[in-house]
Amino acid sequence: NAGVTQTPKFRILKIGQSMTLQCTQDMNHNYMYWYRQDPGMGLKLIYYSVGAGITDKGEVPNGYNVSRSTTEDFPLRLELAAPSQTSVYFCASRTQGFGNTIYFGEGSWLTVV
Amino acid sequence: KNEVEQSPQNLTAQEGEFITINCSYSVGISALHWLQQHPGGGIVSLFMLSSGKKKHGRLIATINIQEKHSSLHITASHPRDSAVYICAARGSNYQLIWGAGTKLIIKP
Numbered sequence: 001n002a003g004v005t006q007t008p009k010f011r012i013l014k015i016g017q018s019m020t021l022q023c024t025q026d027m028n029h030n031y032m033y034w035y036r037q038d039p040g041m042g043l044k045l046i047y048y049s050v051g052a053g054i055t056d057k058g059e060v061p062n063g064y065n066v067s068r069s070t071t072e073d074f075p076l077r078l079e080l081a082a083p084s085q086t087s088v089y090f091c092a093s094r095t096q097g098f099g100n101t102i103y104f105g106e107g108s109w110l111t112v113v
Numbered sequence: 114k115n116e117v118e119q120s121p122q123n124l125t126a127q128e129g130e131f132i133t134i135n136c137s138y139s140v141g142i143s144a145l146h147w148l149q150q151h152p153g154g155g156i157v158s159l160f161m162l163s164s165g166k167k168k169h170g171r172l173i174a175t176i177n178i179q180e181k182h183s184s185l186h187i188t189a190s191h192p193r194d195s196a197v198y199i200c201a202a203r204g205s206n207y208q209l210i211w212g213a214g215t216k217l218i219i220k221p
Contacts, residue, residue: 033209042199042213058208088154102146102201102209104156 002026006091006105013081013112021076021108023091029103030096032074034058034066036087037107043090049074050096081112116140117202119212127220132187134215136200139181143203147174147185150197150214159185159198190219 004025013019025032030051035043035058045058049068063085065077074093078085091105117138126132136145147160160167160174162183167174171190176183187194195218201209 043211045208048208090156092156101158101161102148103158104148107154107156109154 004091004093004103004105006089006108008108009106010109011111013078013110015081015083015112017081018077018079019081019110021078021089021091021110023074023076023105024072025074025091025093025103026072027093027095027103028071029093030071031094032068033092033102034064034074034076035090035092036060036085037090038087046076046089078110083112086110086112115213117200117210117212119198119200119215121215122213123216123218125218125220126190128191130190130219132190132194132217132219134185134198134200134217136183136185136202136212137181138183138202138210140202140204140210142181145176145183146201146203146209147183148199148201150199152196156199187217192219192221195219 007022033048034046037043044060046064047066049055052071055066055068068074089108092102094100094102120135144163148158150156162176171188173186197214197216199214200212203209
């Protein structure tokens with residue numbers, strides 16, 4: 001199993017550009033999450049999904065969109081990138097059910113200039 | 114006040130010392146996770162527990178549901194244990210409530 005795979009690992013965007021962070025998991029997990037982590041800070045939830053076709057906002061959804069057309073994929077779309085979106089982005093997944101381990105991707109470092 | 118509080122925020126110790134990191138939460142939970150984030154950024158799940166105690170190598174995690182408190186212990190600490198340790202509480206919904214993390218530095 002590859003686990004949770006995120007791409008790209010690093011990206012520099014100009015203000016106003018758009019891009020998609022890809023996230024794929026091969027563990028047949030129902031629950032998937034996107035987090036951002038600013039320097040020296042904890043994780044903040046952007047969006048999450050409890051299954052294909054179902055997504056919902058987290059703490060900091062503004063400026064982002066997601067879709068979940070398949071169980072495996074949970075892409076995060078940044079529209080009109082702003083410097084405030086400079087951060088490290090983590091995708092995570094876990095199975096449905098009581099107390100299951102959460103698996104993280106390796107992170108995507110995004111800089112908006 | 115955050116729903117999940119970790120202490121200490123920063124901890125520096127000498128190699129070999131016994132390490133304790135604490136996590137207190139104010140919400141009802143179904144499970145509590147301990148995770149490790151290395152300087153390179155990767156996040157790894159260490160433990161998921163809902164009661165009692167779990168041990169993996171030199172790491173031990175305990176939880177007291179009545180007191181809403183969990184601890185992560187590291188025995189015979191080593192410089193490679195240097196990382197940020199994060200606790201996260203899972204409530205009745207799908208989301209996790211994250212602590213701010215404890216930055217641990219083990220000096221040789």
